[in-house]
Amino acid sequence: MPIDFERQLNPQQLEAVRHGDGPVLVIAGAGSGKTRTIVYRLAHLAERGVPPEQILLLTFTRKAAQEMVSRAGALLGRPLAGAGGGTFHSFAYSVLRRHPQLASDTGNLTLMDRGDAEDALREVRDGLGLGKSDRSFPKRATMADLITKARNKEVELKDLLEREAFHLLPYLADLEQVAAGYETFKRGHGLLDYDDLLFLLERALSEQEWLRTELRARFRHVMVDEYQDTNLVQARIVRLLAGESGNVMAVGDDAQSIYAFRGANVANILEFPKIFTGARIIRLERNYRSTQPILDLTNEILAGAAQKFDKRLVAARHGGDLPLLVQPLSDQSQARQVLNTVMELSRRHPLHEIAVLFRAGYQSFPLEAALTQLGMAYQKYGGIRFHEAAHIKDALAYLRLTRNPGDMLSWQRALAHIRGIGPKTALRIAQAILAGDQPALQKKIKKHTGLDALLRDLDTLRRTAKTPAGALEQVLAFYTPVLVAQFPDDYPKRQAGLEQLLQIAAGYQDLDSFLADLSLDGEQQEARRDDALVLSTVHSAKGLEWDAVLLIDLVQDRFPSKKAQARPEDLEEERRLLYVACTRARDELVLFVPGSLYNRYNGCTEPALPSPFVSELPEACFRRVQESYLGGMRPAACPEPARRPGPEAEPRETGTTSPPRAAPETLGRCKHKIFGPGKIVAKLEDNKYRVNFPGFGLKVIVGDYLEML
DNA sequence: GTGTAATGCCTTTTT
DNA sequence: GGCATTACAC
Numbered sequence: 001m002p003i004d005f006e007r008q009l010n011p012q013q014l015e016a017v018r019h020g021d022g023p024v025l026v027i028a029g030a031g032s033g034k035t036r037t038i039v040y041r042l043a044h045l046a047e048r049g050v051p052p053e054q055i056l057l058l059t060f061t062r063k064a065a066q067e068m069v070s071r072a073g074a075l076l077g078r079p080l081a082g083a084g085g086g087t088f089h090s091f092a093y094s095v096l097r098r099h100p101q102l103a104s105d106t107g108n109l110t111l112m113d114r115g116d117a118e119d120a121l122r123e124v125r126d127g128l129g130l131g132k133s134d135r136s137f138p139k140r141a142t143m144a145d146l147i148t149k150a151r152n153k154e155v156e157l158k159d160l161l162e163r164e165a166f167h168l169l170p171y172l173a174d175l176e177q178v179a180a181g182y183e184t185f186k187r188g189h190g191l192l193d194y195d196d197l198l199f200l201l202e203r204a205l206s207e208q209e210w211l212r213t214e215l216r217a218r219f220r221h222v223m224v225d226e227y228q229d230t231n232l233v234q235a236r237i238v239r240l241l242a243g244e245s246g247n248v249m250a251v252g253d254d255a256q257s258i259y260a261f262r263g264a265n266v267a268n269i270l271e272f273p274k275i276f277t278g279a280r281i282i283r284l285e286r287n288y289r290s291t292q293p294i295l296d297l298t299n300e301i302l303a304g305a306a307q308k309f310d311k312r313l314v315a316a317r318h319g320g321d322l323p324l325l326v327q328p329l330s331d332q333s334q335a336r337q338v339l340n341t342v343m344e345l346s347r348r349h350p351l352h353e354i355a356v357l358f359r360a361g362y363q364s365f366p367l368e369a370a371l372t373q374l375g376m377a378y379q380k381y382g383g384i385r386f387h388e389a390a391h392i393k394d395a396l397a398y399l400r401l402t403r404n405p406g407d408m409l410s411w412q413r414a415l416a417h418i419r420g421i422g423p424k425t426a427l428r429i430a431q432a433i434l435a436g437d438q439p440a441l442q443k444k445i446k447k448h449t450g451l452d453a454l455l456r457d458l459d460t461l462r463r464t465a466k467t468p469a470g471a472l473e474q475v476l477a478f479y480t481p482v483l484v485a486q487f488p489d490d491y492p493k494r495q496a497g498l499e500q501l502l503q504i505a506a507g508y509q510d511l512d513s514f515l516a517d518l519s520l521d522g523e524q525q526e527a528r529r530d531d532a533l534v535l536s537t538v539h540s541a542k543g544l545e546w547d548a549v550l551l552i553d554l555v556q557d558r559f560p561s562k563k564a565q566a567r568p569e570d571l572e573e574e575r576r577l578l579y580v581a582c583t584r585a586r587d588e589l590v591l592f593v594p595g596s597l598y599n600r601y602n603g604c605t606e607p608a609l610p611s612p613f614v615s616e617l618p619e620a621c622f623r624r625v626q627e628s629y630l631g632g633m634r635p636a637a638c639p640e641p642a643r644r645p646g647p648e649a650e651p652r653e654t655g656t657t658s659p660p661r662a663a664p665e666t667l668g669r670c671k672h673k674i675f676g677p678g679k680i681v682a683k684l685e686d687n688k689y690r691v692n693f694p695g696f697g698l699k700v701i702v703g704d705y706l707e708m709l
Numbered sequence: 710g711t712g713t714a715a716t717g718c719c720t721t722t723t724t
Numbered sequence: 725g726g727c728a729t730t731a732c733a734c
Binding site for chain 1: 710711712713720721722723724
């Protein structure tokens with residue numbers, strides 16, 4: 001059955017979907033059906049007879065690409081198998097892997113993640129003898145930031161420091177030395193960082209005509225999502241892939257540009273018509289996602305921007321309640337208020353349709369603790385990543401060595417667990433091994449017990465390992481004792497993580513792609529679980545949407561981040577970030593502005609100022625409620641014709657499928673860490689109890705978290 | 710010179 | 725709570 005494009009799309013979407021050959025730029029406001037447009041275009045191309053393998057879809061995460069392709073397949077009624085899709089980085093990696101000689105002389109393609117880069121930088125810095133006993137020498141993380149930023153923005157370090165980090169100018173010469181040393185280090189050990197992938201692909205495309213011809217012939221249609229967050233080299237790659245008059249569709253929204261910090265360049269959108277001559281420009285401005293009250297608020301956020309965006313989103317939907325502005329007394333009680341609100345919302349929305357968003361990963365820690373105590377399932381996106389955990393990196397180091405014996409970073413990791421071996425000794429041992437210097441090696445083996453066994457294990461691994469999963473199993477056999485010794489307090493949890501890694505490995509035939517994918521795509525983000533609350537950084541929430549969105553820590557120094565205070569450009573990006581956060585909400589938006597923050601350094605709770613972005617919003621945009629000293633909520637300051645009951649209006653229950661209420665008999669008394677003393681009203685399945693807590697109402701709690709009285 | 714234990718510091722965002 | 729620096733032991 002053919003797809004009824006006219007009925008399912010608005011005129012602008014239709015225009016984009018049906019656009020024939022040649023370049024087109026789609027400026028798509030938040031919630032304006034951007035993804036829908038891409039999905040329908042994929043389907044339309046397929047219907048037109050374009051073979052799927054001729055389509056390349058570059059998106060921000062590989063998951064996003066897969067999802068769009070599969071949705072297009074569903075629309076068509078047949079899978080769109082063969083369509084190429086992924087991030088710029090993963091695409092670059094796959095091209096380079098097919099032609100390893102393009103990457104390096106040795107053809108080594110060991111991919112470094114951020115942690116590896118920082119390890120390498122420490123190595124280089126120490127090797128140069130820089131920064132010793134100088135407390136203000138730039139930290140590894142700072143060096144990594146600066147070096148990659150300069151590269152992505154394609155400016156000299158000097159210019160970058162002058163513009164963005166004036167106080168580090170005295171270290172310019174040192175940093176330049178480190179940056180140069182870092183390049184040499186990577187070359188010398190067959191390592192590639194994220195930036196190398198892009199620049200190597202660009203160089204290959206522009207220098208090797210055969211490659212350009214091959215890829216242009218293969219990918220007749222290139223589509224790029226989130227174009228506002230591409231950087232200069234990515235834009236050039238698009239151009240090289242498509243040619244000036246090629247079939248490119250770029251989709252983006254300049255108001256949602258939130259990656260300037262890593263070199264993204266909004267100007268790419270503005271330049272698009274200049275680079276691709278005759279590009280058609282289509283604007284999508286009707287918002288299908290959110291209710292008008294939510295859009296009124298997000299429009300106000302944008303209205304305060306220094307750069308005027310000529311857009312005011314208009315809702316296609318009717319009705320909707322005012323967003324809520326909750327003012328808890330502190331960030332500690334905020335966690336409790338968030339839980340209350342989530343429980344209230346969960347009566348109307350499934351749990352996985354509710355998201356709590358925040359500026360930085362650590363901001364959800366108090367909430368995570370409370371959720372765990374309560375026994376409520378949640379899924380967190382952003383923040384510390386699975387593959388960056390020490391034990392995962394350890395296990396991967398052994399695997400990496402089988403592919404790239406020159407990978408010094410992995411040698412250091414692998415050997416560091418032997419008593420008496422630190423970075424320096426590890427380096428020497430690895431050098432002895434690589435140089436075939438047996439006498440030196442034997443001396444080390446005599447001195448350090450365990451080294452001999454480890455090298456034997458590694459040799460066996462290299463000789464016998466076939467599949468990634470098989471290899472990893474061998475690694476775990478000799479790494480597990482190390483793990484137990486190294487992490488006595490929490491090795492069970494880490495062991496579970498390694499089991500999970502084994503599961504992931506089982507999906508791969510090839511070790512290189514397994515290792516690369518881990519770095520390129522985090523943990524292959526688990527599918528959205530049903531009935532788990534979503535916690536996410538705003539950055540990781542990009543492109544997603546939920547029925548209800550709760551935004552926490554909207555105070556000065558947290559959102560906007562303290563680090564963004566100094567430069568107006570950074571502050572502007574924070575504003576757009578808030579815009580992105582709020583436009584994720586379909587039906588309900590709740591903003592939390594705690595009145596004080598706990599300072600873990602001095603153990604005091606200090607007053608906090610509301611985020612300036614919130615202060616400047618007109619009162620009419622939201623309904624304000626305050627936490628009272630008694631723990632309840634009450635309407636505050638600006639009176640509103642409050643229609644919806646506040647979060648504390650009445651006792652309520654958790655869970656989306658609340659079973660019929662049990663007779664209010666008391667089965668006993670108990671105590672909970674957060675909610676205090678309560679009465680057990682019913683015993684439920686799975687060791688859960690329904691408990692009535694004075695002041696909090698009815699909750700369902702797992703028995704383990706209750707102290708029976 | 711090297712490894713380790715103790716002490717002080719500050720917490721962004723990500724491929 | 726993790727990281728870097730420092731002081732101390734081998």
